[in-house]
Amino acid sequence: MHADHVHATAGxxxxxxxxxxxxxxxxxxxxxxxxxxRGAAGRRPATGSPRGGPPRGRLPGGPGxxxxxxxxxxxxxxxxxxxxxxxxxxSLLITVLGLVMVYSASQIKALQNGLAPTYFFRKQLxxxxxxxxxxxxxxxxxxxxLRALAYPLLxxxxxxxxxxxxxxxxETINGNTNWISLGGPFQAQPSEFAKLALVLWGxxxxxxxxxxxxxTQWKHLLVPLVPVTFVLLGxxxxxxxxxxxxxxxxxxxxxxxxxxxxxxxxxxxxxxxGALAVLFIKTSANRMxxxxxxxxxxxxxNDQCWQAVHGIYALANGGWFGAGLxxxxxxxxxxxxxHTDFIFAITGEELGLAGTLSVLxxxxxxxxxxxxxxxxxxxPFVRYAAGAVxxxxxxxxxxxxxxxxxxxxxxxxxxxxxxxxxxxxxxTMFAIGLLIAFARDEPGARAALxxxxxxxxxxxxxxxxxxxxxxxx
Numbered sequence: 001m002h003a004d005h006v007h008a009t010a011g012x013x014x015x016x017x018x019x020x021x022x023x024x025x026x027x028x029x030x031x032x033x034x035x036x037x038r039g040a041a042g043r044r045p046a047t048g049s050p051r052g053g054p055p056r057g058r059l060p061g062g063p064g065x066x067x068x069x070x071x072x073x074x075x076x077x078x079x080x081x082x083x084x085x086x087x088x089x090x091s092l093l094i095t096v097l098g099l100v101m102v103y104s105a106s107q108i109k110a111l112q113n114g115l116a117p118t119y120f121f122r123k124q125l126x127x128x129x130x131x132x133x134x135x136x137x138x139x140x141x142x143x144x145x146l147r148a149l150a151y152p153l154l155x156x157x158x159x160x161x162x163x164x165x166x167x168x169x170x171e172t173i174n175g176n177t178n179w180i181s182l183g184g185p186f187q188a189q190p191s192e193f194a195k196l197a198l199v200l201w202g203x204x205x206x207x208x209x210x211x212x213x214x215x216t217q218w219k220h221l222l223v224p225l226v227p228v229t230f231v232l233l234g235x236x237x238x239x240x241x242x243x244x245x246x247x248x249x250x251x252x253x254x255x256x257x258x259x260x261x262x263x264x265x266x267x268x269x270x271x272x273x274g275a276l277a278v279l280f281i282k283t284s285a286n287r288m289x290x291x292x293x294x295x296x297x298x299x300x301x302n303d304q305c306w307q308a309v310h311g312i313y314a315l316a317n318g319g320w321f322g323a324g325l326x327x328x329x330x331x332x333x334x335x336x337x338x339h340t341d342f343i344f345a346i347t348g349e350e351l352g353l354a355g356t357l358s359v360l361x362x363x364x365x366x367x368x369x370x371x372x373x374x375x376x377x378x379x380p381f382v383r384y385a386a387g388a389v390x391x392x393x394x395x396x397x398x399x400x401x402x403x404x405x406x407x408x409x410x411x412x413x414x415x416x417x418x419x420x421x422x423x424x425x426x427x428t429m430f431a432i433g434l435l436i437a438f439a440r441d442e443p444g445a446r447a448a449l450x451x452x453x454x455x456x457x458x459x460x461x462x463x464x465x466x467x468x469x470x471x472x473x
Contacts, residue, residue, distance in 0.1 A: 079448075080442060080443070080444035080445040080447070080448045081445055081448050081449065082369070082372070083369040083370075083372045083373050083376075083439040083442060083445075084369075084436065084439040084440055084442070084445055084449075086365045086366065086368065086369035086439075087366060087369045087370070087373075087432065087435045087436050087439050088436055090362045090363075090365045090366040090369070091135075091366060091417060091429075091432045093362055094359070094362050094363070094366070094416075094417040094418055095128060095131075095417045095418075095429075097358075097359070097362075097418070098124075098343075098415075098417055098418035098419065099121070099124060099125060099128060100325070101339075101343055101346060101347050101350075101418070102120060102121055102124045102339050102343065102419075102420045103118070103120075103121040104325055104326050104328070104331075104346070104350060105328065105331050105338040105339040105343055105346040106119075106120035106121060106338070106339035106420060107326075107331075108331050108332050108333065108338075109331070109338060109339060112333065120339055120420055123185070123186075123420075123422065124420050124421075124422070124425070126422070127421075127422030127425045127426060128425060128429075130422075130426060131422075131425050131426050131428075131429030131430070132429065134426060134429055134430040134433065135429045135430065135432055135433035135436070136433065137430075137433065138430045138431075138432075138433025138434050138436075138437065139433040139434075139436040139437045139440070140437070141437070143379065143381060143382065146200060146381075146385075146434070147200070147204045147207075147381060149200060150197075150200040150201040150203075150204040150205075151201060151204075153193075153196065153197040153200060153201070154197040154198070154200075154201040154228075156193075156197075157190060157193050157194040157196075157197040157232070158194075158231070158232065158235065160180065160188075160190035160193070161190050161191065161194060161232065161235035161236065161239075162235060163180065163190075164177060164178055164179070164180055164190055164239055165177065165235075165238055165239065169181075170239070171187060173187075174412070175240060175286070176239055176240040176241045176412070177238075177239040177240065178190070178191050178236070178239040178240070178241045178244070186422075187423070188423050189421075189423035189424070191236045191239070191241055191244040191248075192244070192423045192424050192426075192427050192428075193423075193427050194232050194236065194244075194248065195244075195247065195248060195251060195392055195427060195431075196427040196430060196431055198229060198232065198248060198251050198252070198388070199251060199385055199388040199389055199392065199431065200385065201228075202225055202229075202251075202252075202255045202384065202388060203255070203381050203384035203385035203388060204381060205224070205225055206225070206255060206259050206380070206384050207379075207380040207381035207384060209221075210259075210380045211380070215259055215260070218262070218265050221256070221259060221261055221265065222265070222269070225252070225255065225256075226252070226269065229248065229249075229252045232248060233245050233248055233249065236248065237280060241412070242280065242281075242287060242411060242412070243399065243411030243412040243413035244413065246277075246395075246399060246411055246413070247392060247395055247396045247399065247413060249273055249277075250391055250392070250395035250396075251388050251391055251392050251395075252269075252273075253266075253269070253270070253391070254387050254388045254390070254391025254392070254395075255384060255387070255388050255391075256269060257387070257391075258374060258383060258384050258387035258388070259384065287409075289304045290409040290410050290411075291409050292304070292305070293305035293307075293308040293309075293406075293409065293410065294308075294406060294407070294408065294409055295406050295407070296308050296309055296406065297309065297312070306336070307335065307336050307337070307342065307410060308403075308406055308410060310330055310334050310335045310336075310345075311330075311335060311342050311345040311403075311404045311405075311406070312345075312405075312406055313330060313334075313335075314328065314329075314330040314335055314342075314345040314346060314348060314349040315345055315348040315349065315356070315404070315405070317329060317330070317349045318348040318349040318350065318351065318352040318353065318355075318356075319352050319353070320352050320353050320354065321351070321352040321353075321354050321355075322348070322349060322350045322351040322352030322354070322355055323349060323350055323352075324350060325350050325351070326350065327350060328346050328349045328350050329349070330345065330346065330349060331346055339419070339420040340414055340419050340420050340421060341400065341403070341404075341410070341412055341413070341414060341419065342404055343414075343415060343418060343419045343420070344356065344359070344400065344401055344404045344415055344418075345404050347359060359418070360401070363393070363394065363397045363416075366390075366393060366394075367390055367393070367394040369435070369439065370386055370387070370389060370390025370393070370394075370435055371387075371390055373386045373390075373435060373438045373439050373442065374386035374387040374390065376442050376443060377438065377441070377442065378443075379441075382438045382441070385434060385438070386434075386435060386438050389431045389432075389434055389435055390435075392431065393416045393417075393428065393431070396413055396414075396415075396416050397415060397416055399411050399413050400413050400414065400415045400419070401415070416428050417429070417432070
């Protein structure tokens with residue numbers, strides 16, 4: 001046998017792994033009939049138990065096994081594509097599960113309004129389809145295009161927020177004037193798009209200032225970021241939407257935190273914002289009553305805590321594994337907004353603690369992936385945008401779930417990607433597309449994705465293995 005033939009058939013071990021998967025291993029090149037080396041007594045070295053079990057002295061659940069499991073988990077988390085798959089898979093699962101729960105939670109509400117049982121589900125499905133297109137577009141847009149869209153999107157959002165307050169154009173729903181009619185059953189909420197506008201504009205502003213090395217001065221760190229954000233907050237508060245104001249404030253905090261604002265400066269902004277929040281709450285009897293419902297176990301006078309209490313009832317009825325999909329009792333007129341703000345309560349009633357913990361785990365994975373993307377990138381704009389998007393989604397999820405659990409006042413914000421509402425779903429899915437694009441550009445992630453393409457892998461293998469001479473077997 002020729003030497004080049006031996007080289008071609010054996011090849012490097014990595015080549016076999018790349019072509020046939022991790023389970024494929026090259027056979028040893030020892031001569032036929034050779035046996036492994038034996039000990040002095042003629043016995044094989046004792047590397048494990050006689051029946052092929054784990055090595056002696058190391059149990060699967062012992063310290064050695066736990067260390068091995070921990071090391072494997074660390075290697076899995078440190079892979080280049082971990083954040084990419086977490087964002088893509090987590091957001092997909094949340095959206096699909098949200099569609100299922102919207103269908104289950106909204107049927108009775110639709111029938112009470114004289115509509116078809118699938119009315120709200122069909123609208124949410126249409127919004128999810130449009131949002132998927134936006135997600136794919138955002139995942140493919142270059143960073144230069146995203147930065148160019150920042151200022152136009154901010155200007156359009158501010159204009160729409162002003163337009164909402166024009167009589168005859170803005171619509172009032174549940175006491176808040178934050179909607180614009182698009183004709184027929186469709187409405188748009190400009191304050192939801194203001195979150196995306198603040199993310200892109202704030203990230204572009206801070207990235208440009210960092211390039212000029214101006215972020216070390218507090219005035220460049222705050223101006224014009226904080227004043228412009230306060231203008232947006234004021235326009236939203238004119239319509240009475242306190243929940244969106246809280247989320248937008250968290251986005252501002254996220255931008256300042258990622259930008260490395262000094263502790264005293266950061267605390268000062270929080271103090272001013274907190275004082276304004278107290279002022280707005282004190283001047284509204286409705287907001288004060290929401291504070292009184294934190295941890296309430298009784299509806300109270302005039303049933304002011306009815307929604308908060310029945311949300312707890314729904315979670316309590318679910319138990320460990322729930323009453324079953326579609327078997328909720330509270331959605332039969334007892335719990336207001338079962339498919340929007342309190343869809344998490346219906347999820348707990350129908351899917352139990354297991355279902356609610358699954359939703360929490362998906363949001364935790366999404367938050368971890370966003371933090372990892374922001375921490376590993378070398379592009380300032382990507383870092384600020386990823387940090388702001390992660391803050392937006394996680395903060396809104398905490399505000400919504402905290403209200404359902406009775407730990408926070410009811411703010412009237414939907415659960416991202418989960419609750420019914422196209423105005424909230426579309427910008428959120430666009431933001432998820434941004435995270436996917438940023439995660440794909442992590443160091444090593446683009447090369448790993450390229451290696452997963454069949455054509456690239458096959459070409460690589462053809463370069464590694466030499467061709468056999470013609471006619472040789």
